[in-house]
Amino acid sequence: METKEFTITDDLLASKGQRFLNFIIDLLVVYMFTVGIGAAVNIIGELTENYSLAEWIISLTLIENILFMLVVLFFYYLIMELYFSRTFGKYFTKTMVVKYNGSKPNVKSIVLRTLVRMIPIEAFSFLSDNARGWHDTLSVTYVVNKHEFISKMKL
Template sequence: MEPMKTAVGKEDLLGDLDDIVVLNRASRGQRFLNYLIDLVIVYLLVIVFFVLDMTWENLINPQDNGPDDGWSELSVAILAMLAYVLYYTLMECFNKGRTIGKLATGTYAVFSTGKPLTFKTAFFRSLSRIAPFELLSGFDDAPWHDRWTDTLVAKRPADH
């Protein structure tokens, strides 16, 4: 936006105030509820995957009823982290910064300037959620995944 010119040819020093966006940050309670709802959704996605995998295995080899399903604890943990990152990345990128938890609480994730998240930022935000002890950073004003990506979770304006 170019500065406005006044009648005497001087720049309007307050012209850039039109670009300021006022965001009301989500409360810790809202963010915690977002986390719980989204965590349940991710676990449900992982459970659905395993049910589909078991069903597929039984269709391919119905005689094999052994206890070994081919999944180690490490592979299950990696799958869960992958589901976690994919869920948050895809939801926040393609759903205007909202996950199912954020939809339930009327909040959304944006850059600290108020601009919508890009795919890259949504991905790095999601990836940083799996850092060790990241969950504990939620007790601070801004969790690590917000600080590291210059983002925040805001309340939806009352007029929407």
Template sequence: MNSDFKDVMSKRTDEELIKIVTVDRNKYQPLAIESAEEEIKNRNIDNSKIEKLSAELTTKIEEKKIFDSKKISSLSRFIHFIVDTIVWFLIVAILTFSLNTNDDFQMLIGYLIFFSSYFIYYVFMETKYQKTVGKFITKTKVVKSNGTKPEFGDIVIRTFCRLIPFDRISFLFSQNGFHDRFSETTIIKDENN
């Protein structure tokens, strides 16, 4: 068994070994820790490098915990969906109010307005403000998974992914639904409010 751990640890990078013996120590069996420590000695990895990398890893873990604590609940996501759907339907109603439903050409225009307003609403609002009306109400915003502001392309992918069947209920099974997962975005509390 110990030789298995030695073989596994010999294939790890210096950074992975340091992470195993410092930050993630409680996640491994004692024999695995011993093998990792032995591999570090065999590679003559300097203690200053171990301390520096351990501090960097600890900082990253703390930053991730803080970021994850800002993520919102499925209930807030549901509120976004309801509010944004109402707003979108109001926009469609206003834009199509004067169209004649008996005229095929005007019906086509109505469908174009219906579908294009959906994309325009989400892409414009989330690109310009990082929010939709629903997110303004709940004081939240869309960000990349690393906490940075999403690019235009990220928002376009996010908007298209909202059309995936069952996207709206995917939040019942995980904190990030399909349109978050595929666009590598998430929703967090907006601390600027």
């Protein structure tokens, strides 16, 4: 019996609109996590009457705040895509990350995908006709419409 190899086709890919919405939602979630971490540190400082960490967070410069947010962003994408193949944005738009053959991405692909997102001009890689950004092409991953993908995989 011959088994066919599954490949991702253009009709399964998420649209640029879905990808943009994923980006906006995920940025908001990362921002909320970042603010939440700062608030938690302040609450712990109040409860323990040890304000040194809270004072340090308050004294962070703009560059240090951006670096802290990048660390949160890195772990957000890494954890969400590694364990769920989806971020909150992708849950909302009903999309998911897969490899070229429809399998779940491995750790190396997700780490590379997440690191490439840190390139400052990477967001502009979507301005071409291709609906895939650098973090997709370099990690050989695809963002697909979940329900269409599952239906086609069953066939």
